[in-house]
Amino acid sequence: xxxxxxxxxxxxxxxxxxxxxxxxxxxxxxxxxxxxxxxxxxxxxxxxxxxxxxxxxxxxxxxxxxxxxxxxxxxxxxxxxxxxxxxxxxxxxxxxxxxxxxxxxxxxxxxxxxxxxxxxxxxxxxxxxxxxxxxxxxxxxxxxxxxxxxxxxxxxxxxxxxxxxxxxxxxxxxxxxxx
Numbered sequence: 001x002x003x004x005x006x007x008x009x010x011x012x013x014x015x016x017x018x019x020x021x022x023x024x025x026x027x028x029x030x031x032x033x034x035x036x037x038x039x040x041x042x043x044x045x046x047x048x049x050x051x052x053x054x055x056x057x058x059x060x061x062x063x064x065x066x067x068x069x070x071x072x073x074x075x076x077x078x079x080x081x082x083x084x085x086x087x088x089x090x091x092x093x094x095x096x097x098x099x100x101x102x103x104x105x106x107x108x109x110x111x112x113x114x115x116x117x118x119x120x121x122x123x124x125x126x127x128x129x130x131x132x133x134x135x136x137x138x139x140x141x142x143x144x145x146x147x148x149x150x151x152x153x154x155x156x157x158x159x160x161x162x163x164x165x166x167x168x169x170x171x172x173x174x175x176x177x178x179x
Contacts, residue, residue, distance in 0.1 A: 029042050029043065029044040030042075030043045030044075030081055030083065030172075031043070031116060032081070032083075032112055032116065032172050032174075033112065033116055033118075034063065034076075034110060034112065034146075034174070035065075036112075036145050036146045038118075039065075039066055040066075040116055041063050041064060041065050041066075041074075042063070042064040042071060043061050043062070043063055043064075043078060043081045043174065044061060044062055044064065060077045060078070060079060060101075060176070061077060061078040061079070061080075061081050061174075061176070062074075062077060063076040063077065063078065075179060076176065076179055077176045077177060078174040078175060078176035079098050079099070079100050079107075079153070079157075079175055079176050079177075080096060080098035080157075080159060080173075080174070080175050080176075081172065081173070081174040081175075082096050082159075082172065082173055083170060083171070083172040083173075084161045084163055084170060084171055084172070084173070085120075085163075085168065085169075085170040086122070086163035086164075086165055086166065086167050086168060086169045086170065087167060088167045091162050091163060091164045092162065093160045093161065093162045094160070094161050094162075095158060095159065095160050095161075096158075096159045096161075097156065097158055097159075098157050098159065098175070099155055099156050099157065100153045100154075100155065100157065102177075103153050103154050103155050105153075105177050105178075106150065106177065106178045107150070107151050107152065107153045107175055107176065107177055107178060108148055108149065108150055108151065108175070108176065108177070108178045108179070109127075109129065109134055109135075109147075109148070109149045109150075109151045109173060109174070109175045110146065110147070110148050110173070110174045110175075110176075111127065111135060111146065111147040111148075111149070111171055111172070111173050112145070112146055112171060112172040112173075112174075113140065113144050113145050113146065113147075113171050114169075114170065114171065115170055118145065120168050120169050120170050121142050121144075121145075121165075121169060122140050122163055122165045122169045122170065122171045123140050123141055123142060123165045123166075123169070124137040124140055124163075124164040124165050125137065125140055125161065125162060125163050125164055125165065125171065126160075126161075126162045126164070127159070127160070127161050127162075127173065128158075128159070128160040128161075129151050129152075129153070129157060129158070129159055129160075129175070130152075130153075130154060130157055130158055131158070134149055134151055135147060135149060137164060140165075150178065153175070157175075159173065159175065161173065
């Protein structure tokens with residue numbers, strides 16, 4: 001984090017450029033408590049990896065973790081990361097499409113129940129990947145904070161999420177290669 005005493009100038013992982021300027025490595029960042037320890041991790045479009053042939057892999061998101069007061073890039077990556085909030089009215093499915101470069105790899109769905117403060121937990125939901133229910137209403141309750149579920153991915157994927165809990169309840173989902 002870079003603070004000049006009056007305003008926040010930079011947050012998260014940074015790169016010191018050749019001229020001494022400090023630039024953030026974050027792009028379209030999301031913040032989530034992936035470890036369930038109360039410390040937010042940063043999920044961002046890659047600026048510095050993961051790389052293939054010296055270029056960022058299209059469609060992957062980097063995860064930065066706080067370690068010894070500094071955010072560093074972890075080995076965890078996601079192909080999709082999204083948060084879902086239950087609105088008023090009849091529950092409806094929210095759909096997100098995403099792709100993966102290697103559909104033969106083993107993938108994992110990480111579900112974080114509630115907001116970043118551990119509130120607004122989902123007690124009933126249906127989450128499907130490519131038409132297959134991965135997590136149904138029977139796996140959610142007020143004690144379930146984080147779920148990690150192995151999933152199969154195709155080149156093109158459809159994630160469908162229907163929250164059936166009280167309005168304002170929410171969860172976040174990340175899908176990426178198994179660590």
